[in-house]
Amino acid sequence: MLVEGIKSRPIYHPLEPKPGSRHILVADAEGAEAILELATKTPDGFWDKARILYIPRSAVGKGYEERLQALTPFPLYVGPTIAAAIPRLTKELSDAQMGTQIYLAGTEGLVGQAMIVALEAGVDQGSIQRDHRGSEARRVQCVHCKGITEEVTTQPVKCTHCGLMLLVRDHYSRRIGAFQGVCIDAEQPGTAPEPEEAFL
Amino acid sequence: MTTLDFFHDETFRDDFTYWNSPEAIRRFPFPFNEDKYMYSVNLEPHVAFKPGSVFEKSFDVDEHYVSEMRDRALVLQEDPLRCQSLPHMNMAGWDLLELIMTKKAAEYPQWFELHQDGDRWRWVNRPLDIDHTFTFLDNTTLPYGPMEYIMRQTQGDYAILDQRDNNLWMDAGMITTQADWSLDFDLGMNFMEWHGPVPLAHEMGIFDRALKFLLNVRQGQPARRLNWTMTVNPRLDTSPERYAKWGTDRMDVNADNVGQLMHLRVELQSFWRLPRSNALVFPIRCYLISLQDLATIPKWGRRFHRVIRDLPDELADYKGLTITRPYVIEYMSQFDDGAPTSPGIFADDE
Numbered sequence A: 001m002l003v004e005g006i007k008s009r010p011i012y013h014p015l016e017p018k019p020g021s022r023h024i025l026v027a028d029a030e031g032a033e034a035i036l037e038l039a040t041k042t043p044d045g046f047w048d049k050a051r052i053l054y055i056p057r058s059a060v061g062k063g064y065e066e067r068l069q070a071l072t073p074f075p076l077y078v079g080p081t082i083a084a085a086i087p088r089l090t091k092e093l094s095d096a097q098m099g100t101q102i103y104l105a106g107t108e109g110l111v112g113q114a115m116i117v118a119l120e121a122g123v124d125q126g127s128i129q130r131d132h133r134g135s136e137a138r139r140v141q142c143v144h145c146k147g148i149t150e151e152v153t154t155q156p157v158k159c160t161h162c163g164l165m166l167l168v169r170d171h172y173s174r175r176i177g178a179f180q181g182v183c184i185d186a187e188q189p190g191t192a193p194e195p196e197e198a199f200l
Numbered sequence B: 001m002t003t004l005d006f007f008h009d010e011t012f013r014d015d016f017t018y019w020n021s022p023e024a025i026r027r028f029p030f031p032f033n034e035d036k037y038m039y040s041v042n043l044e045p046h047v048a049f050k051p052g053s054v055f056e057k058s059f060d061v062d063e064h065y066v067s068e069m070r071d072r073a074l075v076l077q078e079d080p081l082r083c084q085s086l087p088h089m090n091m092a093g094w095d096l097l098e099l100i101m102t103k104k105a106a107e108y109p110q111w112f113e114l115h116q117d118g119d120r121w122r123w124v125n126r127p128l129d130i131d132h133t134f135t136f137l138d139n140t141t142l143p144y145g146p147m148e149y150i151m152r153q154t155q156g157d158y159a160i161l162d163q164r165d166n167n168l169w170m171d172a173g174m175i176t177t178q179a180d181w182s183l184d185f186d187l188g189m190n191f192m193e194w195h196g197p198v199p200l201a202h203e204m205g206i207f208d209r210a211l212k213f214l215l216n217v218r219q220g221q222p223a224r225r226l227n228w229t230m231t232v233n234p235r236l237d238t239s240p241e242r243y244a245k246w247g248t249d250r251m252d253v254n255a256d257n258v259g260q261l262m263h264l265r266v267e268l269q270s271f272w273r274l275p276r277s278n279a280l281v282f283p284i285r286c287y288l289i290s291l292q293d294l295a296t297i298p299k300w301g302r303r304f305h306r307v308i309r310d311l312p313d314e315l316a317d318y319k320g321l322t323i324t325r326p327y328v329i330e331y332m333s334q335f336d337d338g339a340p341t342s343p344g345i346f347a348d349d350e
């Protein structure tokens, strides 16, 4: 079974300003850096059409909120967790018209979940950019019980829902916003290796 | 054969009473046309070929039909996520229902009938004891969505691919007999993404060429290919969802039972353009044969020994054969006298 190097894994690029009627920027933690770098490349008037949603998470206290707020005249949205920010993001995206550009930056968990909301709101994939910054922690879906384990840093990992020891594969579903986890000792139960840090 | 006695009463789980008649063994789609195997773009027109073979009819119906449909119903009862269709795929479901009903009624009139009176259609499926009148394109007149309705009466898994942006998107499917991949996980992926886990073939350019071919498949000109793997026991439902339940089967194989337990699993895959939705439908029809039955055809016994012995390790690992392959090679070696084999997949006396 292939574990690494699977082509369904998303490819990330630095954010680039694109012409648009509106710009929605969503970031968590170190993803703020990606937005600040984007700001060095944006044309005049870009930020007058921009809304920024930010979830500080592990970068709380690093002062990113102030620097992001300085970019745009609209009030910065600051959310405590990704889950708490989803309703706000859903609203922003369902209000978005054709020509809206979406910029996602930060952990793969944030990027993946924001991507689901955008696709469900009918945003064309071509108007979504993704940049991965900060922690390599993964969202993993257990292929057996379908439960999602957040913030996975080890290989293998115990499913927080059904308790099976899962091998984390590079196979990635955009629709679910998660990597695939498959029982690692199904052939010989009880032989799972000890989890080791793999995604930091 | 016209009578309903043709269909076996057998199981693909628990006590595994599945068996192949001598006729089923002879018509088994042996997938190797030479003594070695590597991935290739093995696509050909799906045209009627060789009476009695699995390549004769558009959608082959064999002695396992009735029991296979019973097994599918059990899988769906436990896990309805094996059948999913994104909202924009409803028309493709009707296209598929029409394709299968018209082909089966024309090619197996002893078992299936379709009477069309405008939008009022009457469908008779004798093996499954169904006689149902419904309105074409009206979902409320069927007990399930159109895809699920016809798939509960059709052997094999089916994926329906939406075609857009020069790619194919797996946006619907009925997948209960899969070789270890998850529809629920792959739903919404494109051709390159769902093939992500396959080793070597991307680098060989196989998927680029295959996708180009599929994007150009036209209505009325279906194509086909064979794919294969191996399964312990005649188990249809080797899904990743239930892997923790069947994975241990691999430890049951030993030198004494390998001929009965290990099965060659061959997929007859075909590709059809649908008329209204322009979707592509991909039937994956699974055939299972135990090694001891396979070896009753001398050419197949010789050739399969050579194929499995020389199979590249990457392919063996991907197919889940790491534990069982040594037993298979040892067992098959008794059927290989070193004699040359003839070209092509069919037994020598045909």
Ligand code: HEM
Pocket (backbone or CB within 6 Å): B039, B040, B041, B042, B159, B161, B168, B170, B180, B181, B182, B186, B194, B195, B196, B197, B198, B201, B206, B210, B211, B214, B225, B227, B228, B229, B282, B315, B318, B319
């Ligand atoms: C559009 C129709 C097709 C669909 C829906 C489809 C689907 C799949 C899926 C789901 C897998 C399993 C991947 C995994 O391990 O998760 C697979 C494997 C594979 N597919 Fe396809 N496929 C299609 C067409 C083709 C074509 C035309 C080729 C031509 C060369 C091809 C070649 C392969 C190969 C070589 C494998 C690995 C099989 C093995 O070693 O057992 N596929 N396919």
